[in-house]
Amino acid sequence: MGLFRMPSLGADMEAGTLVEWLVKPGDKVKRGQVVAVVETQKGAIEVECFEEGTVEELLLAPGQKVPVETPMARIRAAGEAPGPAAVPPPPPPPTPAAECIEPRPAAAPSAAPPPPPPPSAARPAGLKVSPAARRRALELGVPLDRVHGTGPDGAITVADVESAARGAAAEAPSPPPTPAAAVPPVAEPSTPVARRGFDPVEMRKAIAAAMSRSKREIPHYYLASTVAMHRALAFLEATNRERPPPERLLPAVLLLKATALALREVPQLNGFWIDGGFRPGPGIHLGWAIALRGGGLVAPAIHDVDKLALPKLMAALRDLVGRARSGGLKSSELADATLTITSLGERGAESVLPVIYPPQVAMVGFGAIVTRPWVDEAGGLAARPVVQVSLAADHRASDGHLGSRLLAAIDDHLQRPETL
Amino acid sequence: MTRDELEAVVADVLAGIAPEADLATVGEGEDLREALDLDSMDFLNLVIGLHEKLGIDIPEADYPKLFSKGGLLTYLSAKTGG
Numbered sequence: 001m002g003l004f005r006m007p008s009l010g011a012d013m014e015a016g017t018l019v020e021w022l023v024k025p026g027d028k029v030k031r032g033q034v035v036a037v038v039e040t041q042k043g044a045i046e047v048e049c050f051e052e053g054t055v056e057e058l059l060l061a062p063g064q065k066v067p068v069e070t071p072m073a074r075i076r077a078a079g080e081a082p083g084p085a086a087v088p089p090p091p092p093p094p095t096p097a098a099e100c101i102e103p104r105p106a107a108a109p110s111a112a113p114p115p116p117p118p119p120s121a122a123r124p125a126g127l128k129v130s131p132a133a134r135r136r137a138l139e140l141g142v143p144l145d146r147v148h149g150t151g152p153d154g155a156i157t158v159a160d161v162e163s164a165a166r167g168a169a170a171e172a173p174s175p176p177p178t179p180a181a182a183v184p185p186v187a188e189p190s191t192p193v194a195r196r197g198f199d200p201v202e203m204r205k206a207i208a209a210a211m212s213r214s215k216r217e218i219p220h221y222y223l224a225s226t227v228a229m230h231r232a233l234a235f236l237e238a239t240n241r242e243r244p245p246p247e248r249l250l251p252a253v254l255l256l257k258a259t260a261l262a263l264r265e266v267p268q269l270n271g272f273w274i275d276g277g278f279r280p281g282p283g284i285h286l287g288w289a290i291a292l293r294g295g296g297l298v299a300p301a302i303h304d305v306d307k308l309a310l311p312k313l314m315a316a317l318r319d320l321v322g323r324a325r326s327g328g329l330k331s332s333e334l335a336d337a338t339l340t341i342t343s344l345g346e347r348g349a350e351s352v353l354p355v356i357y358p359p360q361v362a363m364v365g366f367g368a369i370v371t372r373p374w375v376d377e378a379g380g381l382a383a384r385p386v387v388q389v390s391l392a393a394d395h396r397a398s399d400g401h402l403g404s405r406l407l408a409a410i411d412d413h414l415q416r417p418e419t420l
Numbered sequence: 421m422t423r424d425e426l427e428a429v430v431a432d433v434l435a436g437i438a439p440e441a442d443l444a445t446v447g448e449g450e451d452l453r454e455a456l457d458l459d460s461m462d463f464l465n466l467v468i469g470l471h472e473k474l475g476i477d478i479p480e481a482d483y484p485k486l487f488s489k490g491g492l493l494t495y496l497s498a499k500t501g502g
Contacts, residue, residue, distance in 0.1 A: 237480065237481075240480045241479065241480065241481075244471065244477070245464065245467045245468040245471040245478060246468050246471070246472075248464060248480065250460050250461060250464060251460075252460070252461070291459075293438060293439075293440060293457070294440075317461075318461065318464075318465075321461050345459045345460055346459070346460050347453065347454070347459070
């Protein structure tokens with residue numbers, strides 16, 4: 001018997017609010033399946049399950065805010081016998097409330113009290129909705145239980161959401177001209193609807209908490225190098241010349257891949273400082289700092305960057321940036337980064353001295369690629385595109401000698417772009 | 421397509437990239453990237469959107485011609501045979 005708990009999506013998260021269940025008791029779930037949407041300081045996050053089995057009981061109702069690690073659902077592992085009150089019997093006969101209380105497994109002595117059953121007006125837990133439709137519904141403020149699904153198995157599509165929104169708009173009386181009569185529309189009584197994207201005030205608090213902890217706990221040291229980019233950019237230009245826009249690569253992809261390959265050579269900087277010691281990361285999962293419109297920052301991870309070919313990495317990056325800005329990140333993307341990169345982009349400053357995201361032990365920064373005088377290997381002077389690469393690292397876990405090796409390795413890979 | 425029609429297409433593509441960006445507030449000579457706070461990923465998405473909506477090829481070498489609003493509309497006008 002497993003308990004599915006409110007995940008910790010980074011050092012700065014203390015609690016989350018359940019927005020919606022995407023599974024119901026009796027459903028089979030697989031590893032990595034998105035089972036719930038949780039509202040955090042970083043916006044609405046799609047939470048994945050890391051057990052395989054059958055959902056036995058949902059312990060939280062939408063709208064409940066609970067601390068990290070609070071059990072949210074019970075999941076029966078494959079092959080395990082059903083628990084005493086696994087799936088609620090179809091038409092529940094009216095029984096005294098006391099008899100409904102099932103014995104709880106010993107493993108969950110402090111499980112959250114069973115939530116009140118969601119009001120009957122709430123959408124059924126088994127509703128099929130595509131992620132894009134879900135986001136569109138959040139944007140438009142359309143309650144999903146009011147939408148008629150026309151997709152496979154009655155799944156709700158983006159078009160269904162939009163047509164429901166148009167229907168609602170058509171039904172709504174035209175706004176009266178006088179402010180006195182401008183009565184706000186009746187709020188949805190039961191269905192919590194997540195805000196689109198994120199709340200800038202909450203996001204600021206999350207950044208403040210994580211960065212204060214970083215500066216309080218982590219003795220940072222900083223290194224920086226200037227790296228010639230003419231070979232990497234020439235490679236990019238040649239690659240992109242033959243590709244239609246959707247398949248073109250950005251310099252960011254080369255920076256990501258070069259960093260990932262460098263971390264293979266210096267794995268001591270890829271991981272976490274936990275309980276007074278270094279724990280290597282389980283893979284090279286690189287967090288990518290993304291500035292959000294309206295302020296704020298989120299650094300979701302791309303998994304196994306060292307193993308991704310450039311076109312795949314580009315597709316992953318595009319997808320990630322899109323979802324970071326529209327509010328559809330997954331829990332594993334927020335929790336798994338083993339090192340974070342900040343790249344200031346073409347209009348950014350020339351260099352950056354990063355603040356490490358705890359409990360990671362290092363962060364790599366790239367300034368804008370700028371054209372500067374450059375003395376090449378033969379001693380000749382030329383105008384070249386260059387980038388400032390910087391490293392902030394945790395002095396408890398490493399020293400500058402090791403950090404220098406990482407920067408040298410990044411430089412080396414960027415001089416051989418065809419091997420990236 | 422007329423310049424106004426092209427501007428409407430650009431505004432439509434931008435709405436999917438930067439919902440709060442208002443193309444109408446950008447002057448002809450202004451750099452779209454500065455005025456609307458577009459990073460290189462946003463700009464690539466703009467090029468992809470225009471490529472798909474208008475069915476035109478936009479080589480990377482032409483990007484600098486697209487940075488200002490006026491330059492972009494002139495470029496699209498020429499490419500769409502206007």
